[in-house]
Amino acid sequence: MESRLVGPVRIVGVGLLGTSVGLGLRNRGIETILADASPTNLSIAIDYGAGRAALPGDAPQLIVVCVPPDVTAEIVARELEAFPDAIVTDVASVKLAPLAELRERGADVSRYIGSHPMAGREKGGPLAGRADLFIGRPWVVAAHGGISYQKANAIDDLILDLGAVLVEMTPEDHDRGVALVSHVPQVISTILGRQLSNAANASLNLAGQGVRDMTRLAASDPDLWVQILGANAAPVREILVAYREDLDRFIDALAEPTAPGARRKLAEEMIGGNAGVARLPGKHGQDRTFASMIVMIDDTPGQLARLLHEIGEIGVNLEDLRLEHSPGAQIGLVEISVLPEVVSRLTEELAARGWRIAG
Amino acid sequence: MESRLVGPVRIVGVGLLGTSVGLGLRNRGIETILADASPTNLSIAIDYGAGRAALPGDAPQLIVVCVPPDVTAEIVARELEAFPDAIVTDVASVKLAPLAELRERGADVSRYIGSHPMAGREKGGPLAGRADLFIGRPWVVAAHGGISYQKANAIDDLILDLGAVLVEMTPEDHDRGVALVSHVPQVISTILGRQLSNAANASLNLAGQGVRDMTRLAASDPDLWVQILGANAAPVREILVAYREDLDRFIDALAEPTAPGARRKLAEEMIGGNAGVARLPGKHGQDRTFASMIVMIDDTPGQLARLLHEIGEIGVNLEDLRLEHSPGAQIGLVEISVLPEVVSRLTEELAARGWRIAG
Known part of the structure; x- marks a missing residue:
């Protein structure tokens, strides 16, 4: 070209x-x-x-x-x-x-x-x-x-x-867009990161993938982000104010969790979160949803390669893959995303080859 | 056994x-x-x-x-x-x-x-x-x-x-711990998910890995979470109130981003986030930090397997792996985490075998 x-x-x-x-x-x-x-x-x-x-x-x-x-x-x-x-x-x-x-x-x-x-x-x-x-x-x-x-x-x-x-x-649409999908997530992650500062080690030892994903952005460069947030203050602030309203509703509902309506309020918030995240476009810019499964592997060189080689032999294309180590164990959990229609065949064929499918 | x-x-x-x-x-x-x-x-x-x-x-x-x-x-x-x-x-x-x-x-x-x-x-x-x-x-x-x-x-x-x-x-320490590393991250993710509900499609199309990681939990089951949050309301609420104080400081600083001290305040928040997230223990329950690099692969069956097979041949053990698809492109970016001391050797050897190292 x-x-x-x-x-x-x-x-x-x-x-x-x-x-x-x-x-x-x-x-x-x-x-x-x-x-x-x-x-x-x-x-x-x-x-x-x-x-x-x-x-x-x-x-x-x-x-x-x-x-x-x-x-x-x-x-x-x-x-x-x-x-x-x-x-x-x-x-x-x-x-x-x-x-x-x-x-x-x-x-x-x-x-x-x-x-x-x-x-x-x-x-x-x-x-x-x-x-x-x-x-x-x-x-x-x-x-x-x-x-x-x-x-x-x-x-x-x-x-x-x-x-x-x-x-x-337009510049306006751009700034509003990045406020929503980049700048506000950065602020949210930073604040969550701050909450870990005074935590007991015993609490932190319970940390799984969820809180790790939620605080990855909190490690970002402060100098750069002060400039970005300063330059896009109005759209970021507007979303943070809406965010705070939702947060206030959570805090109120949790003050008296057994009060009439408290549960309904919490449920409405949770359902709203479900609906919002469902709007994010799929990996290839499509809305197609992939199915995921978890395969266990020994935590030694070559294991993951062998697994993926065999998935290739079976003729399945991976849409996404994540490797997660179990804390304190020499075992890796490989979460793979594939087209929903190949899940049962892949599960069967991998199990037949001796792989442990954890889900 | x-x-x-x-x-x-x-x-x-x-x-x-x-x-x-x-x-x-x-x-x-x-x-x-x-x-x-x-x-x-x-x-x-x-x-x-x-x-x-x-x-x-x-x-x-x-x-x-x-x-x-x-x-x-x-x-x-x-x-x-x-x-x-x-x-x-x-x-x-x-x-x-x-x-x-x-x-x-x-x-x-x-x-x-x-x-x-x-x-x-x-x-x-x-x-x-x-x-x-x-x-x-x-x-x-x-x-x-x-x-x-x-x-x-x-x-x-x-x-x-x-x-x-x-x-x-103790039950108290457990509930405080899971409030911090599980229940509050769930609430935070849910609220961020809600903010996507009314967003323009154009904004959502700019979404990268950051906002996806931050809203993955927002897809969780509302029924179960209403019960969990209701039963652990006090510790969750306590952390959310501290969270709201930090959020208020962000919102205040962004109201007048050019006011004296506004930048310093934003910087302090960002640095606090850096410090908090650094306390999360490493993947194997250690504090060891891994180095990451990104390798580009064609989005076809067997490519990832070949890469990992060759990493195995080079004798390097992966600590973590993530596969990310580029939006609209038939290219996958594989982010791998390895011990810092093997990065330069692995980069050289993979490059020599023709792999494109994107970082």
Whole structure:
């Protein structure tokens, strides 16, 4: 597949995202120019193959600003001014605030369109960058009225060249969407994480997969999240206020759990949760539900490989897989998701091969 | 290994847990007697091999009551009376309320000790039962002063015969512990799930692994959870009230995100979340942290098996594994956790074999 972009593409900020954009575009043979406030990061990213250093007379077709949310608008404005023929985008995880700040600054937003790749890693920095970081991930283009369709083309090409899935939204819809599916879950997880701070060790030893899943996000980088939450404060706050209303109802119902109606209230909340989570689209962007089963394996090298090899022989494709270790036991539980129609055949065939199906 | 229990063991309630206890004990050659208010469930569990029907003159050594929390104390009291020589335990996920109710009823608690296996499945009913459901799982014995050490032995034997890991706690400590690591995470997830009810489809399409992990519990059974929350209302409410205080601080800080101190407040909350989640013990009950890496695979049968086979050849043991599908792409991302010291060797060797390491 040929590259859509002509290039060169200038990348400002070579952390995880900027370096990944550079590596991905270099893989497609597109010339990339790197810039970063940190000379150390810049030289690492260059050595890593993400692009070359800037030169006087560079005339980039497209500039991708990959800096923290707090300084995104400032850097975008500077780039728009320095390169009057270039189209500029950014990758910050909020879209309304940078656009508003650019307009306030009087920047030429007819050449700017914000975007946001829904990709990331727990690690940051140029060495965490990967050419294939964006493959298959949604990449939002936050359209605004001030830029022409033709000019926005370069950004669409960038996204398609990097293998991402283009999603068009207004900046408002984007910010509301990420508040709901990313920023609020982060806050909720952080608060739950805080509740563990003063817990007895004996309580923590009872922890299973549930609380682990619920607090994984709580380990996120505070600096980055202070910026994100600050820049998307209104939509995040709005959902948190609605969240608090539900929480208050729980707290009230639990104050007198035997009072008339308390149980009904709790049931209504639980059913509401069932209904909400059922709206999340399926793994392949479909609503199809998969069936899951649990297979026990010894916790030794090669066991899981043998299991999956045999599932392959049986001709079943796994939709999802999770490996869970039993606390204190040298046994692994493999939870596999498959199409519902193959469950009984797979169970039979695996059992016949001697696998212990735990459910 | 020989069975520790003499038997017979009477199991009252043959849902998921009761049937699993029966199947597990039958595997150890112990005689099991089944009882259930539903004749249909009883006959399914008997056909399934979990035990035999009760007969006049049965003299069980031990009785395991596996009924919903709401009726646990009533059934335990009935069993204590009907079998004056038997030791009785239950498996309800709250421990203080049944004990208090038994004392109120004047039951002979010198032969009762509550317990709680930290095992379950999303499915219920006798056919969801598995002989190995408890293997490697913590099983709490909620000691109380009214039962002698010798009498409690039968319950310890039950737990060890089923392959679970015995954990001794007071009923108070148990209920506080499960409030923190199980009941509050359930409430938090349910409320987050509710927030998705009125969301735009476009927002939901941006959902990644974070919000999915955070709302998985929201799909739980409302009936069961109304009973659990009702029976453990005070400890759950206490943590939810502390949770609400943290939430209020977030909401306040987000009301004026540019006010002096707002950022510092957000940062303190985020750092508190980091510190709390770091206290969760590691997968094997240790505090050891594993390193993770992501490998890309084609979404076809056998690919994951080949990867894991090769990891086995390289001689590396996986500590954890997760398979994630990219939305809209026929590509799977396999996140594997390994000991930190093997990461660089594994990365090199997998890359040399042609695997694409995405991070």
